[in-house]
Amino acid sequence: MGFAEDRGTYWRGRYKISTGKYGTVTDENRDTVRFRTKREAKRAADAEEVKVRSGGWKDPSAGQIKFGDYASRWYAGQDLAASTMQNYRRHLEEHLLPEFEDRPLASIQRADVDAWDKKERALYAASSVKTWRGTLHLVFEDAIDEELISSNPAAKRRGRGKRAGRSRDRGPEKVVTDPLGILLVAERASLLSGRDDEFVAGITKAYTGMRWGELVGLETEFLRPTALRVEWQLYELDSGQFERCPPKDDSYRTIDLPPWLARLLSGHVARTRPTTCPCHGKAHVFRGQGVSRTGETGAKVVDVARRAGVSTGTVSNVLNRPDAVAEATKARVREAIDALGFTRGGGAVDQAAHWRRNGFATWLFTPAVSGWYPKKAPQEARPVPLLSEPWPGVPARGRGAAGRADSCWMPIAKGLTPHGLRHTHKTRMEELRTPPKLMDERMGHMDGSVQARYTHITRQMRDGLMAGLTAEWERALDARLAMCPTSPVNVLNDLLQERLKVRR
CATH class of the missing domain: 1.10.260.40 (lambda repressor-like DNA-binding domains)
Structure with missing residues (x-):
């Protein structure tokens, strides 16, 4: 059992941890507790030794490992997708280690995390800070599992802080556009790039709801006569390399294509004759543009x-x-x-194997939507x-x-992003009264509710959606014809002439 040790002016409690190793009763700050009597010291030491024998005792020195050392060990122990590992490393190196690296785990309190949170929100978007705090919370949770600390200082308490009618972390609503806006943005992007590729890609993304990585990673072997198959995505790492990985949340799926979109894609492949990329040895439907278009490169x-x-x-x-x-x-x-x-x-311009996300958004998509x-x-x-x-x-x-120059473009949908085309597709399906089950399948979402298990997709549902998307596309072409019967973009010009013949 434990024993009391006379220190002259006070007593301290000592207890056995393991063979030849003894501990001293300390307070929450790891300072030795000075007892006035031998009896109090002995009682406290006995209590600590009972904890040791029952497995409930925690080494007070465990929490003194520095956050930086533990975070490095924690990161090395993760075995996740390359994209997730990249995000964790970025969160740690750029936002968490600069603040907490040299602090012992046990010394980091909720007030410290809240102060860091407030400082970050003054510099960055609230949604970003929320993500970084989530990573910090995860690190501390694993430290708790290892019994290095007893509580999570990054956890947020419910019902505390400023009251607001809506969450302060809520970002601005995504900008969406209509079918004519989709067509005009795709036409402008193609004019900026000097190729038809961006027109076909923009229309494909807006009428399938594919994620950016899925569009870039679409391989020719997964194009079908009436559908396309999402089997892979290409995720761009900070190193500039592309990671070929499964779609987000394993959302493998077959996306039905309206006949006109299937023809547009097959014509694009026949025209461009994709070759295998040097990074993965796969033939992709879309290829990169090469150097960024900054508006300062020479005419082609x-x-x-x-x-x-x-x-x-x-x-x-x-x-x-x-x-x-x-x-x-x-x-x-x-x-x-x-x-x-x-x-x-x-x-x-040398053609690159794949689009760069930032270059595409900055020099093609943003100028197309905003002018x-x-x-x-x-x-x-x-x-x-x-x-x-x-x-x-x-x-x-x-x-x-x-x-x-003698003119400039007016905005079409200022604030629209490439991902906003995915939101646009979901919105268009809602307006077409598409059944939720079919929308989830097309978007790669999962509804785990009991109601979803009792709903099944029929051929009539699919045909109804294809008919609705086709009608919207034809109305967009008619509206574009009313503006001008021709287009400098070859593929769109052919579509307009075909539509003109049908109307006659």
């Missing part, structure tokens, strides 16, 4: 062709074999060359400079582009 052959209303082959002939081209055509091409400031090689290039040091935000002909305007590129 396709820009000249659009301006002059001819094919890229004709522009090439004017540059290399002018005698093979009619004088009137040569004049139009040379006028376009002068207007755009085109120089040989100025618009050459403005975003602020990116050292440049300030600025409108996309356009040559107004052919409609809806060809982006002017290269040095002095703003001086040659």
Whole structure:
């Protein structure tokens, strides 16, 4: 049993931890408790030894491990998806270790975490801070399981703090758009990139609800005549590499395609003839653009062709074999060359294997929806400079582009993001009165309720949704025809001409 030890002016309690190892009764701050009498010291020591024998005793020194040391050990012990590991590392290195690295685990109190939370919210979005605090909470929970600490200082107590009618952590509502907005944004993105790829990809994302990684990772072998199969996604790591991994939450699924979208995708594949990427050895439906389009790169052959209303082959002939081209055509091409400031090689771009999320959103999608290039040091935000002909305007590129421009785009759906197209698809399905079971299947969501188990998807449900999406697409084409019967984007121009014939 425990015993009391005379220290001259006080008594201290001592108890056996293991063979040859004894502990001293301490308070919550690990300071030795000074007892006035031998009897009190002996009673406290006995109580501690009972805890040791029953397995309920915790070593007071355990919580003195520094947060940084424990966090490193904790991270090394995780075995999760590469994307999750990357996020945890970023949370720790950029936001948690700078504040808590040298603090012993047991010394970190709720007030310390709350003070850090308040400081972070002054610099970052509340939703981001909430995510980082969640990681901190997880680290402390595992420390509790290892009996290093007794409580979690990152846990939030319910019913405390400022009262508000809505959560302070609630972010702004996602911006969505309508079918015409989808078409116009996709057309602009294609004009900015100088390819048809972005038009096809934008329409596909908006009419399937695919996640960004699923769209980038869509392999040609998973295209079907009437559907596409989501089997993989490509997740972009901080290193710039792409991780080929299962879709989020293992949401493998088959997405039905309206006939017109199936034709659009099959035509795109036939036209681009995808080859295997060097990183995974897989042929993907969509490929990257290459260097970022900042609005300052040189004009390309396709820009000249659009301006002059001819094919890229004709522009090439004017540059290399002018005698093979009619004088009137040569004049139009040379006028376009002068207007755009085109120089040989100025618009050459090596095709990348895959889109970069940030580059796509910054230099293609955001300018398409807002009409403005975003602020990116050292440049300030600025409108996309356009040559107004052919409609809806060809982006002017290269040095002095703003001086040659004669128009700019108006916003379509300012604030819309690539992920907002996924929200848009869900919203369109709601408006079409699509059954929830079919919506969940299409979006890759899981409804674990009892009611969901008793609902089943029928062929009529699928056909009804395809008919509704087709009707919306046709109305969007009609509205676009009313604006202008042609488009500088080849694939859209073909669609408009087909639609015009049907209407006649």
